[in-house]
Every structure is written in C-alpha cells, then in structure tokens.
Amino acid sequence: MKILTLNFLTCARKACKPQATSFPLHPADSTLEIQESDLNIIFLQNILPRLDWPALISITTELGLPGLQAEPPEAEDLVVKEGGAKAEGEGMEVTEKSEESEKEASQLGKDLHRLLIETTIQEGKLMCACCGHEYAIKEGIANFLLPSHLV
Amino acid sequence: MHDSSEHKQERGEAYEEEHVHTVYEEIASHFSSTRYKPWPIVERFLKDRPNGSIGLDIGCGNGKYLTVNPNVYIIASDRSTNLVQIAAKHRPHSAVVADILDLPHGNHKFDFAISIAVIHHLSTSERRIQAISVILDTLRRPTSAGAQGSKALIYVWALEQKGSRRGWDEGDEQDVMVPWVLKGAKGSGDADKTFQRYYHLYKKGELEEDIQKAGGIVLESGYEKDNWWAIAGPRRIEAR
Numbered sequence: 001m002k003i004l005t006l007n008f009l010t011c012a013r014k015a016c017k018p019q020a021t022s023f024p025l026h027p028a029d030s031t032l033e034i035q036e037s038d039l040n041i042i043f044l045q046n047i048l049p050r051l052d053w054p055a056l057i058s059i060t061t062e063l064g065l066p067g068l069q070a071e072p073p074e075a076e077d078l079v080v081k082e083g084g085a086k087a088e089g090e091g092m093e094v095t096e097k098s099e100e101s102e103k104e105a106s107q108l109g110k111d112l113h114r115l116l117i118e119t120t121i122q123e124g125k126l127m128c129a130c131c132g133h134e135y136a137i138k139e140g141i142a143n144f145l146l147p148s149h150l151v
Numbered sequence: 152m153h154d155s156s157e158h159k160q161e162r163g164e165a166y167e168e169e170h171v172h173t174v175y176e177e178i179a180s181h182f183s184s185t186r187y188k189p190w191p192i193v194e195r196f197l198k199d200r201p202n203g204s205i206g207l208d209i210g211c212g213n214g215k216y217l218t219v220n221p222n223v224y225i226i227a228s229d230r231s232t233n234l235v236q237i238a239a240k241h242r243p244h245s246a247v248v249a250d251i252l253d254l255p256h257g258n259h260k261f262d263f264a265i266s267i268a269v270i271h272h273l274s275t276s277e278r279r280i281q282a283i284s285v286i287l288d289t290l291r292r293p294t295s296a297g298a299q300g301s302k303a304l305i306y307v308w309a310l311e312q313k314g315s316r317r318g319w320d321e322g323d324e325q326d327v328m329v330p331w332v333l334k335g336a337k338g339s340g341d342a343d344k345t346f347q348r349y350y351h352l353y354k355k356g357e358l359e360e361d362i363q364k365a366g367g368i369v370l371e372s373g374y375e376k377d378n379w380w381a382i383a384g385p386r387r388i389e390a391r
C-alpha cells in the first residue's frame with residue numbers, strides 16, 4: 001500500500017462516504033517498507049495537482065515520517081531550476097536539453113518520489129474516523145471487504 | 152413486491168459468493184497464467200489517458216491492464232485476495248481488496264475507470280445497474296463551465312458469440328454457468344477439478360440500456376471478440 005494510494009481511499013461504508021471524516025483513513029500500527037523504483041519526474045509533476053495536500057500532511061504526521069511543507073509545491077519546485085544552481089567545472093559542454101525527458105529532480109522531487117511511490121505500508125490497519133471501523137493491511141495489501149453487518 | 156429488495160440483494164450476494172468469488176479465489180493462479188494479452192479496445196483507452204491521470208481498475212483480476220500505461224496511476228481492486236496479490240506486483244500502481252458495490256473511494260475524484268469482464272458476474276439486473284452506477288460515481292463530472300467529465304470503459308461477455316468455443320447466440324439463455332477446469336498437477340495423480348462460474352451474458356443493446364438506467368451517458372460502444380463494450384460518462388451537473 002503506497003502512501004500515494006492513501007490519498008485516494010475512503011471508508012467503504014456508504015453511510016461514511018458523504019462525511020468529511022471518512023477521508024483520509026488513519027494508519028495505525030504500521031510497518032513501513034521502502035520499495036525502490038525509478039523516478040518518473042514528469043509523472044510526479046502531473047499528479048501533483050491531484051493530491052489532497054492537507055490529507056497528505058496528516059498521513060505523514062501520523063506515520064511519523066519527516067514533515068512536509070505546509071503549502072503544496074508547484075510542479076517547477078520538483079525539478080532543478082534551469083541555469084541556476086548548476087555546478088560548474090565539470091569540463092562538459094552544456095548541451096541543449098531536450099525539454100521533457102531530461103528534467104532533473106530537485107531534492108523535493110526526490111523526497112516526494114520516496115514518500116508517495118516508494119514508501120509502503122506492509123502491515124497495519126487503516127481506521128475510519130467516522131465509524132471507527134479498521135481495515136487490515138497484510139503483506140502490503142489493504143482489505144476493504146466489509147463484514148455483513150456493516151454493509 | 153413480496154420479496155423485499157433487501158432480501159433479493161442478500162440472495163444475490165450469497166449466490167455470487169458461491170458461484171463467483173470462491174471460484175476465482177480457488178483458480179486464481181491458473182486463471183492468471185491464461186490472462187496476459189490486453190484487449191485492443193482496452194489498450195487504446197488506457198494509452199489515450201493523459202500523463203498523470205489517476206484512475207481505477209474495478210475488478211482488476213490479475214492486473215493485466217496495469218502494465219499498459221506507466222504514466223497514469225491506477226488503483227486496482229478485486230474481490231479475490233489471491234488475484235489482488237498477483238495484481239499488486241505491477242509498478243507503479245496499487246491494488247486493494249474491495250467489493251464493487253462497496254468501493255473505498257470518494258465520489259467524483261477520478262480521471263477514468265475501467266471495469267473489464269466484471270459486471271457480468273453480478274447475478275441480478277438491479278445489482279448490475281447498481282455496480283455501473285457505483286463506477287460512474289467515482290468519475291469527475293462535466294461542469295457547465297465546460298470542463299470535460301471523466302470516462303469509464305466497461306466490458307462484458309456477449310450472448311452473441313456464435314463463432315466462439317461456447318457457441319452461444321441470440322435467443323439463448325442469458326444466465327449461465329461456465330465451467331473452469333483446473334488440471335491436476337502432472338504426475339501427482341490429482342484428478343482434474345471443475346469449477347462453475349456464474350455469468351450473465353449481455354445481449355445487443357443491453358449494456359447501453361443498463362448504463363442509462365444507472366444514470367450515465369453512453370459516449371461510444373461496440374463489439375470486440377465475443378464482448379460488448381461501452382465508454383460511459385456521468386451526466387453533467389445541472390445548473391441551478
């Protein structure tokens with residue numbers, strides 16, 4: 001279960017969904033694991049507007065992960081600024097960058113990739129603050145099947 | 152009328168538990184090994200999604216569609232834990248265990264959804280329409296300001312498939328049990344085991360009709376190799 005996914009999950013109960021407290025779900029007793037993967041910076045920039053940033057802040061806080069900035073970053077914050085802080089004296093000709101493919105991730109870009117895509121909850125549970133129901137996460141997979149009395 | 156809809160609902164659930172969910176749980180790994188080639192319409196739909204789109208694959212099975220476009224993010228779900236475990240291996244996506252009628256997703260949040268070969272496993276007309284309506288609810292709605300709504304691609308098995316191995320055609324019974332033979336391991340002496348899965352075979356025009364009953368709009372539809380498919384969207388929010 002990636003942290004990014006938590007940004008798109010609510011309680012499965014119909015009665016909870018309209019309630020603001022059914023999102024985000026609250027992780028508890030979590031065992032985290034880093035699963036390394038290639039950084040796709042364009043993808044990261046593109047999903048940025050789709051994130052619920054306050055929800056992300058509360059999830060990372062509850063998981064005890066490093067704090068996020070209060071305001072959502074802009075797409076350009078995720079890449080190293082053109083021309084700016086480039087190290088000199090590498091002895092290489094700076095060639096024209098083909099715009100899209102060679103954008104270099106900034107520290108923030110790398111941090112967000114690590115947080116959203118690489119950090120996973122392997123074991124634990126997700127609690128709905130609206131009804132108190134807890135959904136188990138086992139071997140990285142969250143189970144949202146409801147016991148019959150809650151359907 | 153004497154049979155309350157709640158009772159009907161419970162019966163539908165129990166029936167599907169026995170004739171759909173349990174079967175897939177048992178045959179998961181064999182089923183998965185036979186499902187690897189994406190259907191062209193589904194492939195095209197997924198490849199057309201803009202980079203960075205967030206979508207759902209509802210009833211993802213082994214997750215064979217998760218590999219089509221690495222530049223979108225898909226949260227896949229299925230009722231079968233064993234199938235989800237296989238689907239969860241596809242990066243960068245995510246997979247959870249969930250029931251189509253009780254999805255753990257907020258309404259009107261997603262850029263697209265696919266539900267491939269799933270709706271035909273629901274055993275009453277009400278439940279099939281309800282499932283389509285749940286799918287449509289996950290989509291962003293078009294607004295009067297001109298913003299485009301999201302789209303869902305839905306795929307179901309067709310009654311009209313004269314040329315297939317099963318040979319069903321127009322006029323045949325639409326609610327059928329389809330056997331799945333799990334071969335005993337070679338040399339183990341284990342006998343073959345046959346599982347029966349429930350299907351509702353859709354006839355021409357029926358999927359479109361169900362989408363309309365679910366409150367959706369059919370944007371495109373057609374027939375592809377023994378299946379009916381439709382691309383559907385939610386209705387526009389009425390300006391008040």
Ligand SMILES: [Zn+2]
Pocket residue numbers: 011012013016022128129130131132133
């Ligand atoms: Zn709840």
